[in-house]
Amino acid sequence: MNIKKVAILGGGTAGWLAANHIGKELLKRKGVSVTLIESPDIPPIGVGEGTVPDIRNTLKTFGIREDEFIRQCDATFKQSIKFVNWMDKKKHGEGNFFHHLFDVPNPYDTKHLTQHWLNDKQKSKSHAQYLSSQHAICEAGLAPKSITNAQYEGELAYAYHFNAGKFAQLLSCNAKDKFSVSHVHTNVTQVKLANDGTIAALVTDSEGELEFDFYIDCSGFESLLIDKALKVPFVDVSDSLLINSALVVQVPTKEDDDIPPYTLATAHQAGWIWDIALTNRRGVGFVYSNNHMTDEQAHEKLNRYLGASKQGLSYRKIPMRVGYREKFWHKNCVALGLAQGFLEPLEATSILLTDFSAKFLTLRFPSSTEQLEQLETRFNHAMGYAWERTIDFIKLHYCISDRTDSAFWVANKSDDTISESLKEKLSLWEEFIPVRDDFFSQFEVFYLENFLFVLYGMHFNTKAPPCTSAEHEHCLVRLQQRAEIDQYLINKLPNHRALLDKIKQYGLQSI
Numbered sequence: 087m088n089i090k091k092v093a094i095l096g097g098g099t100a101g102w103l104a105a106n107h108i109g110k111e112l113l114k115r116k117g118v119s120v121t122l123i124e125s126p127d128i129p130p131i132g133v134g135e136g137t138v139p140d141i142r143n144t145l146k147t148f149g150i151r152e153d154e155f156i157r158q159c160d161a162t163f164k165q166s167i168k169f170v171n172w173m174d175k176k177k178h179g180e181g182n183f184f185h186h187l188f189d190v191p192n193p194y195d196t197k198h199l200t201q202h203w204l205n206d207k208q209k210s211k212s213h214a215q216y217l218s219s220q221h222a223i224c225e226a227g228l229a230p231k232s233i234t235n236a237q238y239e240g241e242l243a244y245a246y247h248f249n250a251g252k253f254a255q256l257l258s259c260n261a262k263d264k265f266s267v268s269h270v271h272t273n274v275t276q277v278k279l280a281n282d283g284t285i286a287a288l289v290t291d292s293e294g295e296l297e298f299d300f301y302i303d304c305s306g307f308e309s310l311l312i313d314k315a316l317k318v319p320f321v322d323v324s325d326s327l328l329i330n331s332a333l334v335v336q337v338p339t340k341e342d343d344d345i346p347p348y349t350l351a352t353a354h355q356a357g358w359i360w361d362i363a364l365t366n367r368r369g370v371g372f373v374y375s376n377n378h379m380t381d382e383q384a385h386e387k388l389n390r391y392l393g394a395s396k397q398g399l400s401y402r403k404i405p406m407r408v409g410y411r412e413k414f415w416h417k418n419c420v421a422l423g424l425a426q427g428f429l430e431p432l433e434a435t436s437i438l439l440t441d442f443s444a445k446f447l448t449l450r451f452p453s454s455t456e457q458l459e460q461l462e463t464r465f466n467h468a469m470g471y472a473w474e475r476t477i478d479f480i481k482l483h484y485c486i487s488d489r490t491d492s493a494f495w496v497a498n499k500s501d502d503t504i505s506e507s508l509k510e511k512l513s514l515w516e517e518f519i520p521v522r523d524d525f526f527s528q529f530e531v532f533y534l535e536n537f538l539f540v541l542y543g544m545h546f547n548t549k550a551p552p553c554t555s556a557e558h559e560h561c562l563v564r565l566q567q568r569a570e571i572d573q574y575l576i577n578k579l580p581n582h583r584a585l586l587d588k589i590k591q592y593g594l595q596s597i
Contacts, residue, residue, distance in 0.1 A: 087299065087454060087455045088299075088453060088454050088455075089118070089299040089300050089452050089453055089454060089455065090117055090118050090119065090299055091118075091119050091121070091297070091298040091299050091300075092108065092112065092118070092119065092120045092121070092298060092299065092300045092301075092302070093120075093121050093122075093123060093288065093296070093298040093300070093301050093302065094108070094120065094121070094122040094123070094267075094301075094302040094304055095123050095274065095288070095301065095302065095303055095304060095305050095310060095311055096122075096123075096124065096125075096303070096304035096305040096306060096310075096423070096425070097122060097124035097254060097258065097304070098250075098254050098304070098306065098423070099250055099253060099254050099257070099423070099437060099440070100304040100306070100422050100423025100424065100425075100440045101122055101124065101254075101302075101304035101423070102122070102254050102257035102258050102261060103144075103257060103422075103423075103437075103440055103441055103444055104302050104304055104422050104423075104440075104444045104447075105120065105122050105257070105258075105261040105265070105267045106148045106257055106260060106261045106265060106267075107441075107444040107445060107447070107448050108120055108302070108444070108447070108448055108451065109261050109264075109265030109266065109267040110147070110148065110264075110265050110448075111448040111451055112265075112451065113265050113266060115453070119266075119268065120265070120266070120267045120268065121267070121268040121269075121270060121296075121298070122258075122261070122267055122268070122269050122270070123270045123272060123274065123288065123290070123296070124269065124270070124271055125271075125272070125273050125274070126271045126272070126273070127273060128306075128308075135247050135248055135249070135250055135362050135364070135369050136164060136245070136247055136349050136360075136362060136431070136434035136437070137164065137245040137246050137247075137248075137434055137437055137438070138188070138245050138433075138434055138438050139188050139243050139244060139245045140245075140438070140441065140442075141245055141246065141437070141441065142238045142244075142245070143238075144441055144445075145238070146237070146238050148257075148260055148264070149260070149264055150256065150260055151237055151593075151594075152237040152238050152594055153237065153589050153593040153594040154256075155246075155248075155256060156246075156586065156589050156590070157589070157590050158252055158255075158256050159248040159249050159252040159253045159256055160248060160249045160252060160364040160365045160366055160367075161246045161247065161248040161249075161364070161365075161586075162246065162247045162248075162345050162347070162363060162364055162365060162582070162586060163229055163230050163231075163244050163245075163246060163247075163347050163582060163585075163586075164188075164244060164245045164246055164247050164347065164348060164349060165187065165188055165189070165220055165223065165224050165230050165242060165243070165244050165245075165347045165348055166185040166186055166187045166188060166220065166221075166224050166347070166348040166349070167185070167186045167348060167349045167351050167433065168183055168184075168185050168224065168346070168348045168349070168350050168351065169183060169184050169185075169186065169351050169353070169483070169543065169544075170182065170183040170350065170351065170352040170353065171183070171352055171353045171354070172184075172351075172353045172358075172483065172487055172489070172544060173487060173488055173489065173544055173545065174487075174488045174489050174490070174491070177488065178545075184212060184213075184214060184539070184540075184543025184544065185212075185214045185220075185221050185224055185348070185539070185543065186214075186433075186536065186539040186540060186543065187214055187217070187218045187220045187221060187224070187539060188220065188242070188243040188244060188245060189218050189219070189220040189230075189242040189243040189244075190217060190218055190243075190535045191217060191218065191564075193522065195217075195564055196217060196534075196535065196538070197519065197521070198557055198560060198561055198564075199216045199217055199561055199564060199565075200213065200216070200217070200519055200538060200542065201519060201550075201551055201553055201557065201561075202216070202553060202557070202558065202561035202565075203216045203542065204519070204542075204548055204549075204550040204551070205550045205551075205553050212543065213538070213539070213542035213543060214539055214543060215568075216565065216568070217538075217539075218242075219242070219568060219571045219572045219575050220242050220243075222572040222575070222576060223242060223347070223572075223575055223576070223579060224346075224347055224348050226576055227344055227345075227346060227347065227581060227582055228347065228575075228576065228579040228580065228581060228582060229347060229579055229580050229581070229582045229584075229585040229586075230242040230243070230244040230347065230579070231244070231579070231585070232578065232579060232580060232585070233580070233585060233588045233589065233592065233594070234595070235594070235595070236594060236595040236596065237594050237595065237596065241575060241578070241579060242575075244347075245434075247349070247362045247363065247364055247369075248364065249364060270293060270296075271292075272290040272291060272292045272293045273290060273291045273292070274288045274289065274290055274310060275289050275290060275291050276288075276289035277289070277310065277311060277314070277315035278295070279315065279316075282417075283316075283417055284417040284418045284419075285298075285301050285311060285315060285316070285417065285418055285419055288301075299418065299455070300418050300419075300420075300452065301418060301419040301420075302419075302420050302421075302422060303419055303420065303421040303422070303425040304421075304422050304423045304425060305425050306423065306424040306425060307407065307424050307425075307428070308425075309411075309421065309424075309425040310425075311419050311421070311425070312411055312413075312414075312416065312419060312421040312425055312426075313411075313425070315419075316416050316417065316419060318411050318412055318413050318416050318421075319411070319412040320407070320409055320410070320411060320412070320427075321409045321410055321411070321412055321427075322407070322408070322409040323408055323409045323410070323429070323477055324407075324408045324409065325502070325503060326477060326481055326503050326504070326505065327408050327429060327430060327477065327480060327481060327484075328375040328377065328378070328484075328494065328497060328498060328503070329357050329373050329374065329375055329406065329408065329430040329432075330375055330376055330377070330405065330406045330407075330408060331373070331374055331375070331376045331381070331384070331403065331404070331405055331406060332371045332372060332373045332374070332403070332404045332406060332431070333371065333372040333374075333384055333385065333388050333401040333402070333403055333404075334369070334370070334371045334372075334401065334402050334403075334404060335370050335371075335388070335392070335396075335399050335400070335401050335402070336367050336368070336369055336370075336399075337367060337368040337369075337370055337392065337395050337396075337399065338366070338367050339363065339366060339367055339368055342583075343363075343583075344582070344583065345363045345364075345365070345582045345583045345586070346363055346582075347582045349361070349362055349434075350362075351432065352391075353487075353489070354372075354374070354387060355378075355379065355387075355491070355492045355494065356374045356375050356378035356379035356384075356492060356494040357372070357373045357374035357375055357379070357494070358373050358432070359371065359372050359373065359388070359391055360373065360431055365583075365586055370388075370391075370392065371431060372384055372387065372388040372391070372401075373430060373431060373432075375494055378492065378493055378494040378497070379494070381403070385401065388401065406428060406430060407428065408428060408429055408430060409427055409428075409429075410426060410427025410428075410429075410473045411425075411426055411427055413462075413466050414426050414443070414465060414466055414469045414470075415461070415462040415465040415466055415469075416462065417458065417462075418455070418458060420447060420465065422440055422443050422444055422447075423436070423440045424436070426439070426440075426443065426469075427439075427473060429476065429477060429480055430480065432480050432483060433479065433480060433483075433532070435476055435480065435531075438531060439472065439473070439476065439531065442472065442531060443469055443472075446465065446468060446469070447465065450464065450465075468529050469529075471527060471529045472529045472530075472531050474505070474507070475507075475527075475529070475530050475531060475532070476531050476532065477505065478505055478507055478508040478511070479531075479532040479536065479537070479540075481498075481503070481504060481505070481508060482508065482537070482540055482541070483540060483544075484498035484499075485498050485499050485503070485504050485508070485512075486512070486540075486541070486544050486546050487499075487544060488544075488545070511524065512546075515541065515546065515548055516547065516548060516549065517548070517549055518548070518549075518551075519548055519551065520534055520537055520538060520541070521534065522534050525537075
C-alpha cells in the first residue's frame with residue numbers, strides 16, 4: 087500500500103521541526119499530504135531555548151530569513167557554553183570556568199596547538215584560548231558577526247538562544263505556507279490499532295476518526311503513540327545520568343542589560359544552573375538530582391542564585407525521566423522529540439537530536455508499507471548509536487570533574503555509572519590526544535572538537551606527547567597570529583545587544 091497520508095501528533099518545537107523537514111521532502115511527491123494534529127489544551131514545555139550551529143543550516147533550508155527569525159523569536163547569538171565551577175574551586179581559584187566554543191581552527195592546527203598546550207607547563211592560557219579567538223570574543227560580550235554580514239554568515243561559528251514558544255509559531259507558519267502542511271486542533275482520545283499491530287486511526291474529540299498511513303509521534307513526555315499505544319519499552323539511564331529534576335523561571339531584563347553571547351552553565355552541589363539571555367528576559371533553570379538534594383534545598387539555592395531579581399517570580403518544577411525508547415521506529419510510527427527520549431538540558435541535546443533525527447528520517451522516507459520493516463531497522467540502528475554516544479558526551483562533563491565536595495559529584499565518578507565505551511575512550515585518551523578516527527561514525531552527534539574543549543577545559547590528564555622543534559615553532563607562530571586575530575575581531579565586531587537592535591531595525595543582507 088502506498089503511503090499517501092502522514093500525521094504528526096503534537097506541535098511545539100519537535101512537531102513543527104518535523105513538519106518542516108517532512109513537509110519539504112513530501113512536497114515533491116504528488117498526492118501525499120502531511121497533517122499536524124495539536125491539542126488545544128496541552129501547553130508545550132517550552133524550556134528548550136538553546137541550539138548548536140547545525141540549526142543555521144536547518145533554518146536556511148526551510149527558507150526562513152535569519153533576521154525575521156531573530157525579530158520574531160527574541161533570538162540572541164550563542165557562541166559557546168561557559169561552564170563555571172565544574173571543577174574544584176579551591177584548586178582552580180576564582181577563574182574557575184571554561185568555554186565549549188563553536189569556532190575551531192583547521193584539524194592540523196587543532197592537533198598541534200593541543201599538543202603544544204599539553205607541553206606548556208605554565209598553562210597561562212586555557213586550551214580554548216589556544217584554539218580559538220572566539221574565547222576572547224565571548225569574554226568581551228561581542229557578537230559573532232556584523233550588520234554587513236549576510237543571512238547565516240559570520241566571522242565566527244554560532245548558534246542561537248530563542249523563545250521556544252515563538253520559535254514553534256514561526257516554524258508553524260513556515261510549514262503551512264511553504265510546504266502545505268495541514269494543521270488540526272483537536273484532542274486524541276483513542277488510538278486504534280490494526281490486526282498486524284500498526285496504527286490504523288486516531289479518534290479525536292472534535293474531528294471524529296482520522297485515518298493515516300504513517301504517524302510521527304511528537305506528543306512529548308506523554309508519548310501517546312510510541313508508548314501508550316504501541317507499548318515500546320523505555321530505556322532508563324538514570325543510573326548513569328543522575329540529574330532528574332529542574333526548577334525553571336523566566337526573569338525579566340531591562341532594554342540596556344548586557345546579553346552574554348553564550349549559555350551560562352554554573353555547577354552546584356547536586357547539579358547545575360542554566361542561564362540563557364534573550365532580548366527581553368533570561369531563562370533560568372536549576373537542574374538537580376533529587377536523590378542528592380531536596381526540592382526545598384533546590385528552591386532555596388535558586389533563590390540565592392537569582393538574588394533580588396527573584397522578586398515576584400514563581401518557579402515551575404519539571405520532573406525528568408532520563409532515557410530513550412528501546413525503538414524509535416515501530417511498525418508505521420516514528421517518535422521524535424521528547425517522545426523519543428530525554429537526557430537533560432546540558433549541551434542543548436534535545437533540539438539537536440530532534441533536528442538530527444528528522445533530517446535522517448527524510449533521507450529515506452517510506453513511500454509504501456513494503457519498505458517499513460527495512461527502514462525501521464536502519465533508523466533504529468542509527469538513532470540508537472547516536473543516543474548512546476550522546477549519553478557518553480553528557481556523562482563526560484560529570485565523571486572527569488575533580489569535585490568531591492558532595493555525594494553527587496562522588497557518585498558521578500563511580501565506575502558503575504560510566505559506560506564501557508566511555509571508559510575505553512578515557513583510558514585511551516590518558517595516553518593519546520583524541521583524534522578524528524576515534525569518532526568513526528557519521529552518527530556521532532558530538533565530534534572531536536566538542537570532546538577536546540570539554541576534556542582540556544576540565545584539565546583531563548593526557549600524557550604530553552613529544553613535540554619537534556618545527557612543530558614548536560609552528561605553534562608559536564600560530565599563537566602570535568591568534569593574538570593578532572583576537573585584537574582584530576575585538577575591534578571589528580559589535581556589542582552583542584547593539585547588533586541585535588540593529589538587525590531588528592535594519593535587517594540583514596539577503597542570502
